[in-house]
Amino acid sequence: MATESQPRAHKAGAFDIRLIIALLIGVYGVILTVMGIGFTSDEEINKAAGVNINLWAGIGMLVVAALFVTWALVRPLVVPAETTTETGDTPAVAGE
16 A cells, blocks of 8 residues: 655745744844934933833834744744645645
8 A cells, every 4th residue: 555645734934924024123123222222312312201212112123023933933834735726626736
């Protein structure tokens, strides 16, 4: 009895859009956090009603980026191994 080897489903990995979004938000979060810690003057803080807005916005963006990464790790996207053609008659295997 020969078993047919079927293509297996795989995870999206680095191509998961949530990781790309997390990377972009994380980079901007790091930049804003560094700007808030080291390069924000007292005059700029006074303009923002006494709040170091760069620091808080940067920390918020880092938290959101961490949530996106956690979401992508906890619930990974699974790419199906088979896709059907437009007519739906014959399944076409990815990569053929």
